[in-house]
Amino acid sequence: MHAHDLLAHWDRYAKTTRIVREVNDLLTASLKLLEGYHKLQEDDERFLGNLELPDNLKTDFVLGRNLFSIGLDELGVFAAGRGLEGVLRDIASRRKLTYRVKGKDEPLDTATFHDLAEAFSRIKLTNGTPLIDKQTRSLLELARNARNSAAHPGTQSHRTERQLAEIIANAAQHVWTACKGTRLTKAPIIRDW
Numbered sequence: 001m002h003a004h005d006l007l008a009h010w011d012r013y014a015k016t017t018r019i020v021r022e023v024n025d026l027l028t029a030s031l032k033l034l035e036g037y038h039k040l041q042e043d044d045e046r047f048l049g050n051l052e053l054p055d056n057l058k059t060d061f062v063l064g065r066n067l068f069s070i071g072l073d074e075l076g077v078f079a080a081g082r083g084l085e086g087v088l089r090d091i092a093s094r095r096k097l098t099y100r101v102k103g104k105d106e107p108l109d110t111a112t113f114h115d116l117a118e119a120f121s122r123i124k125l126t127n128g129t130p131l132i133d134k135q136t137r138s139l140l141e142l143a144r145n146a147r148n149s150a151a152h153p154g155t156q157s158h159r160t161e162r163q164l165a166e167i168i169a170n171a172a173q174h175v176w177t178a179c180k181g182t183r184l185t186k187a188p189i190i191r192d193w
Contacts, residue, residue, distance in 0.1 A: 047162070048080060048169045053176055057087050061169055073161040077146050080165040081113075084143050084172040088116045091179050097123070099189040108189070113144050119189045120175065126183040132175060139171040 006013070006022055013019040048065040051058055060083030067076035091097075092108035099108050099119050108119055117140035123131040132140070146164040 048165060051169060051173050053087065053173065054090075057083065057090055057172075057176075059083075060086055061172075064165055064169075068162060068165065077149075077161050077165050077168070080168040081143055081146060081148075084140070084168050084175075085113050085116065087172040087176055088113075088120060091175065092116065092119075095179070095184055097184070097189070099191050101191045105188045115191065115193075117141060117144055118193050119191075122189050124185050126185060131178055131182075131184065136171060136174055139167055139174075143168040143171055 006026060010019075013022050047068065048061045051061055053061075060079050064076040064079035064083065067073070067079055089109045092111075097108040097119070098105040099111060099115065100106075108116065111119065117137070120140065121130070121132055121134075121137035125131060142164070146168065
């Protein structure tokens with residue numbers, strides 16, 4: 001940008017040795033711009049992209065990353081939240097998890113996001129330890145709230161929204177990894193929250 005008038009003054013600069021300095025400055029600035037572009041591109045590829053999930057569960061996170069890259073941050077958070085919800089629903093469906101509502105067993109994969117998060121915090125491994133700890137349960141609640149608040153643009157800064165999307169993606173990865181290859185108790189979760 002600082003060399004935008006170079007063409008306008010080219011003839012005047014060309015008559016002196018100033019042209020060498022101006023062209024040098026332009027080349028230096030161009031190299032910095034190119035370096036910044038490559039760094040930005042590399043950072044975007046890592047943002048929400050290093051998840052070890054099945055391809056069908058990555059799509060919402062990739063969509064979120066793409067929305068962030070064009071400045072639609074609120075929608076990016078929403079897409080990441082939808083990705084987390086998809087991971088929870090997929091696990092519930094694969095494991096045929098149920099929860100009991102008013103004495104009737106319902107498939108957990110049809111529950112609301114709030115009920116999904118709460119139920120996952122109550123699921124235990126066969127050795128009795130909880131599937132997710134209290135900190136991850138808090139992250140799930142934060143993710144649910146962030147996803148819902150994304151419907152109300154302008155409530156958070158760009159930096160906060162990117163951080164929320166990363167927290168959501170990390171929570172999804174944590175739950176997926178914790179469920180992978182482990183046995184869960186099969187008893188239905190009682191909905192008493």
